[in-house]
Amino acid sequence: MSGNESETKLVNFAMANATRRKITNFLANGDRSTEEIGGIVGKAMLDFHLKILQQASLIELEEETVKLSEYGRNFLKSKKEKVAEEIVDFSQAKPVEIAEVRQLLPCIADSSKFRVIANMAPPPGGILKVLEPLFPKGSYSDRTGGLITQKGEIITTIYGTGKVSIRMIKNESEAREVLESLRNIINEAIAKGVAPAPRKKVRVELMEIYKYLPQTNCGKCSEQSCYSFAIKLMAGEVTLDKCKLLKEPEYTGNQERLQVLTEYI
Amino acid sequence: MKSVFYLLDTAPYSSEKAFGALNAAAVSLNGMNVTLGLYGDGVYLAAAGQDSRKLGVPNLADILYAYGELKVIVHEPSLVERDLLGETLIETLELTDEEDFFEAIEGSDCLILL
Amino acid sequence: MKTLTIVLTDGPYISEYAEIACKLAETALKQYQVNIFLYLDAVHIPKGGQNPSFFTNAGELFSGLAEKGAVIRACARCAAARGYFPEEEIGGSNCRDYFPGIKITSLYELSEMLTKSDRVISLSR
Numbered sequence: 120m121s122g123n124e125s126e127t128k129l130v131n132f133a134m135a136n137a138t139r140r141k142i143t144n145f146l147a148n149g150d151r152s153t154e155e156i157g158g159i160v161g162k163a164m165l166d167f168h169l170k171i172l173q174q175a176s177l178i179e180l181e182e183e184t185v186k187l188s189e190y191g192r193n194f195l196k197s198k199k200e201k202v203a204e205e206i207v208d209f210s211q212a213k214p215v216e217i218a219e220v221r222q223l224l225p226c227i228a229d230s231s232k233f234r235v236i237a238n239m240a241p242p243p244g245g246i247l248k249v250l251e252p253l254f255p256k257g258s259y260s261d262r263t264g265g266l267i268t269q270k271g272e273i274i275t276t277i278y279g280t281g282k283v284s285i286r287m288i289k290n291e292s293e294a295r296e297v298l299e300s301l302r303n304i305i306n307e308a309i310a311k312g313v314a315p316a317p318r319k320k321v322r323v324e325l326m327e328i329y330k331y332l333p334q335t336n337c338g339k340c341s342e343q344s345c346y347s348f349a350i351k352l353m354a355g356e357v358t359l360d361k362c363k364l365l366k367e368p369e370y371t372g373n374q375e376r377l378q379v380l381t382e383y384i
Numbered sequence: 385m386k387s388v389f390y391l392l393d394t395a396p397y398s399s400e401k402a403f404g405a406l407n408a409a410a411v412s413l414n415g416m417n418v419t420l421g422l423y424g425d426g427v428y429l430a431a432a433g434q435d436s437r438k439l440g441v442p443n444l445a446d447i448l449y450a451y452g453e454l455k456v457i458v459h460e461p462s463l464v465e466r467d468l469l470g471e472t473l474i475e476t477l478e479l480t481d482e483e484d485f486f487e488a489i490e491g492s493d494c495l496i497l498l
Numbered sequence: 499m500k501t502l503t504i505v506l507t508d509g510p511y512i513s514e515y516a517e518i519a520c521k522l523a524e525t526a527l528k529q530y531q532v533n534i535f536l537y538l539d540a541v542h543i544p545k546g547g548q549n550p551s552f553f554t555n556a557g558e559l560f561s562g563l564a565e566k567g568a569v570i571r572a573c574a575r576c577a578a579a580r581g582y583f584p585e586e587e588i589g590g591s592n593c594r595d596y597f598p599g600i601k602i603t604s605l606y607e608l609s610e611m612l613t614k615s616d617r618v619i620s621l622s623r
Contacts, residue, residue, distance in 0.1 A: 129469060129470050135473075167481060171460075174469070221446050222442060222446055224410075236446040236449055263475050265476070279475065280432060282446070282449045284450050363386070366416060367415060371414055371415070375453075385616075400538055404538050408605065408609075411605045411609045412612060416609070494620075495620065497622045498507055498537075498620075
């Protein structure tokens with residue numbers, strides 16, 4: 120591992136924690152005392168978090184004052200410009216191959232179906248986000264670095280590291296078909312060498328969300344009805360886990376569907 | 385019980401425990417909020433790039449990818465103690481400090497140690 | 499009636515957990531419904547024909563619990579790995595190598611037990 124690479128990993132590690140992201144964002148507006156930071160994120164684990172940020176060279180500690188390092192400042196800035204960089208990267212992207220289908224696991228929502236894990240090489244990495252528009256129902260998650268797509272019942276997630284997970288698969292040959300078409304779509308785009316035009320997000324309709332809710336108006340989510348819960352979901356004011364009924368086994372299928380739908384909101 | 389916390393503190397592949405915890409957590413997704421907490425040597429399960437083909441056992445990292453809706457939290461101080469700080473970790477995991485880790489345990493209806 | 503579920507992962511004698519679980523269950527049974535799920539090495543506990551020199555026979559203890567109304571189930575994957583297979587049900591057990599009253603079921607049974615429980619105790623090393 121080169122020094123540079125291990126440095127990036129330290130930074131990724133440092134930024135993979137919500138408390139530390141809070142600290143760096145707080146510092147972006149100017150130097151702070153440890154006292155002030157403790158007031159925001161709590162004192163119990165403060166030393167631990169500051170040490171990790173310091174090891175990643177993101178911050179500098181002087182006496183009781185904490186400030187973003189030059190490197191940390193550039194890092195936060197570069198994060199905002201990352202999207203533009205990735206599009207430049209796209210012309211360098213290499214065609215992908217499906218290296219292996221690794222295992223079949225039972226599906227939770229429907230025991231007659233399977234989940235499949237496969238490997239894609241080389242790892243698609245940052246180009247995944249750019250590929251999003253290629254899939255009619257595709258959604259890229261910045262948090263996990265994964266691209267979720269859906270076709271009929273089948274839900275596929277591709278991760279930057281090349282892992283591909285497919286849900287609601289009948290058998291291995293169906294999995295191979297899905298993977299084959301995935302590979303072709305991606306490689307066609309790569310062959311063109313131009314990033315696909317960004318599209319507007321898939322519009323999720325209120326009624327579609329409502330359709331999959333239990334529609335019992337049980338009130339356990341402290342909303343008056345499932346319909347008003349759907350409205351709040353659309354507005355991002357509540358999260359799906361507030362609906363207690365969805366956790367009942369009979370609604371597992373609905374919950375899985377809603378999880379995907381809410382990703383698009 | 386509406387939620388369950390599975391605590392894993394042994395390394396993957398050394399015993400059946402990690403595999404057992406993953407399976408139990410996966411079946412529990414049916415009807416409960418499930419969190420899998422990696423603690424102590426259990427944090428080795430978080431390492432990316434696992435290859436178990438020569439061992440002839442299932443790839444445990446793949447199971448994590450397959451059940452993406454499973455919430456997996458990793459105890460950071462355990463990672464630091466084992467000098468795993470600079471390692472590439474599986475991207476779907478969440479790193480938590482000591483406080484958040486124990487909050488997650490307390491917030492669950494029951495705790496199952498394997 | 500409230501329900502207690504105990505999850506075990508240790509085989510008999512290697513630790514005290516089988517015995518502790520038994521004592522807990524025995525007391526709890528006076529007021530509550532008790533489930534015991536045998537996972538990993540714990541699937542050895544109900545094996546028939548045990549003859550420990552210095553300990554109480556764990557299989558007999560658990561069979562006694564089942565007789566008093568405890569629901570005791572063993573994970574099918576763990577059981578098969580260790581040579582116990584489910585067959586036709588005789589005497590409340592579906593495994594010829596097991597004591598009466600203890601059945602081999604799928605792991606999904608664990609999830610069912612947990613969902614319906616008011617308290618869960620796991621004993622594991």
